Each structure stands twice: as C-alpha cells, then as structure tokens.
Amino acid sequence: MKGFLFIHNYYHSISFVQTHQSMEFIKVTEQKEPFVALVELNRPKELNALNRQLMVELLEALQALDKNEQVRAIVLTGNEQAFAAGADIKQMADQSAIDMLMVDQFSTWDMIRKTKKPIVAAVSGFALGGGCELSMMCDTIIASETAKFGQPEIKIGTIPGAGGTQRLTKAVGKAKAMELILTGRFLSAQEALFYGLVCKVVPVEVYLQEALTLAKEIAQMSPIAVQLAKEAINRSFETQLDEGLAFERKNFYLTFASADQKEGMKAFVEKRKPHYTGK
Numbered sequence: 001m002k003g004f005l006f007i008h009n010y011y012h013s014i015s016f017v018q019t020h021q022s023m024e025f026i027k028v029t030e031q032k033e034p035f036v037a038l039v040e041l042n043r044p045k046e047l048n049a050l051n052r053q054l055m056v057e058l059l060e061a062l063q064a065l066d067k068n069e070q071v072r073a074i075v076l077t078g079n080e081q082a083f084a085a086g087a088d089i090k091q092m093a094d095q096s097a098i099d100m101l102m103v104d105q106f107s108t109w110d111m112i113r114k115t116k117k118p119i120v121a122a123v124s125g126f127a128l129g130g131g132c133e134l135s136m137m138c139d140t141i142i143a144s145e146t147a148k149f150g151q152p153e154i155k156i157g158t159i160p161g162a163g164g165t166q167r168l169t170k171a172v173g174k175a176k177a178m179e180l181i182l183t184g185r186f187l188s189a190q191e192a193l194f195y196g197l198v199c200k201v202v203p204v205e206v207y208l209q210e211a212l213t214l215a216k217e218i219a220q221m222s223p224i225a226v227q228l229a230k231e232a233i234n235r236s237f238e239t240q241l242d243e244g245l246a247f248e249r250k251n252f253y254l255t256f257a258s259a260d261q262k263e264g265m266k267a268f269v270e271k272r273k274p275h276y277t278g279k
C-alpha cells in the first residue's frame, strides 16, 4: 500500500508538471547566447537538493530543448554556492528498499541521459552525491575555483545510486574513486582538473560565462556532427556502463534494507553524528 502511494504521488507529480507549464525548481532561458539555452537548478535554500519533482521538471525542460531547433547546446548550472548537494535526503530517509524500487526515480535519470544535444555543466560550490552524478551525466564540466565534487553517500549509510561508482571511476581512475567513495571526501576543483573530471577551472566570477562561451562555440558547429560525435564518445564505454549502472542500482536499493541507512539519513536530518551498527 505504501509502495502504491509513492508510485501514485510520483506519477501525480509528472502529470502536474506536464499540465502546468510553469516550473518550480528549474529556470530555463533560451538564447542566452546564440543557439544556447541556460537551464538553472533553482532550489537555493536546500543547496539545490534534487527532489523528485525537480528531476521531473529537469527532464521536461531538456526534452523540450532537445526538440527546439533554435537550441544547439545547453548549459546546466546551479548557483555559486551549490550546483547540487545531492538527492533529497529528507525525501529518501524513511523509504524501504522496495519503496525505492517501486518509485523508480532512475527512469527519469535514464531519460535525462538520452538528451541528444550537448550539455555543458557549469559547477560552482557543492556538487555532491546525485549532484556530482548529474554533473558527470553532462557532456563536459566547467568548474569554478570553489567547486567541490564528492560522493559522500557512505557517510549517511548508503552508496551512489545514479552512476557515481561507474562514472567517477571512469573519470578519475580506481584508486582515487575508491578513496572518494569509501570516505566521502571532497575533490577540489584543481584536483578535479588534475584527474580529468572537469575540462577547465576558472575564477568564480566567470565560470558561468566560460560555460556559455564553450556552449556557444559548440553551437557554431554542425548540429548533426555534434550529435553524432557526442553519441560516439558516449558509446566508448556505454555497454559496460549499462551493466555497471544496473549493478550499482541494485546495491543502492539494498542499502535501504539496512538499519545503517535509516540511522545515517535520520542523523543528517536531525543534524547529529550517525552511530552505525553494521545491521
């Protein structure tokens, strides 16, 4: 019954978004530069924590831009303080493994991944958990000097669920990925550049303009060639990625069967240190 309610609420939120054009958590500006659209995550008080409505709105925005002939490249950003501090912990804290499976939030993430047009992430401040994963789902990342990347899920009794174990490992190599994912430590912008996670680091005053300039340059190329090149680059690891994502997803759901995940997320919400028992 509980599972049914979650599914019902989830689909209710989709139809709400589709029938009401205004978006609560996403702001879209077309022609920010010629043929470039800017998509902003807009939940600043919660450091752009990615709740399910935000992700559905993001998908809807990207699908509309994908069909819009006046748009050839997209910049996705948050604000100076945070790109996104992860999936919304308050929304997940009490859920069981079966609730998570039935809600199936990842079908939204999977469809975002299918966007054909190139997406440049402009990252400043926190890009953590699902926020780091979302930035890595983009085609390249411009970071401000203040950017902090990380997969801190381990600290709240769970693991990355939206591709972090796969994409971060591909981007920075096994040793660094193990360090980051097993401790939840953050990676600075300069380290992210050193490891090849981002393509450029610039002062915070100009990170968004730098991303828009890159998107503008891409938008001047043949859109067909750009789409085909993006598809081909992604194909270089996609077969392995699909298997890896499915494996990660099952293990992510499995953590929701543990008392440690309940304790970890409850502790975050209650602003205290978690006490893990290995149960």
Ligand code: HXC
Pocket (backbone or CB within 6 Å): 045, 046, 047, 049, 050, 085, 086, 087, 088, 089, 090, 126, 128, 129, 130, 131, 152, 153, 156, 159, 160, 161, 162
């Ligand atoms: C819900 C969040 C949040 C999150 C921050 N907030 N991150 N709410 N989910 N992921 C909220 C806080 O509760 C607080 O609201 C407000 O945003 C400001 O955050 P503070 O913690 O007061 O700010 P600060 O002390 O500066 O610390 C910043 C921070 C910290 C280090 C980024 O907020 C943090 O550790 N956040 C969680 C990071 C994380 O664990 N991410 C992974 C989530 S799991 P209130 O109203 O309480 O004051 C995940 C799994 C992905 O992403 C799986 C795929 C979907």
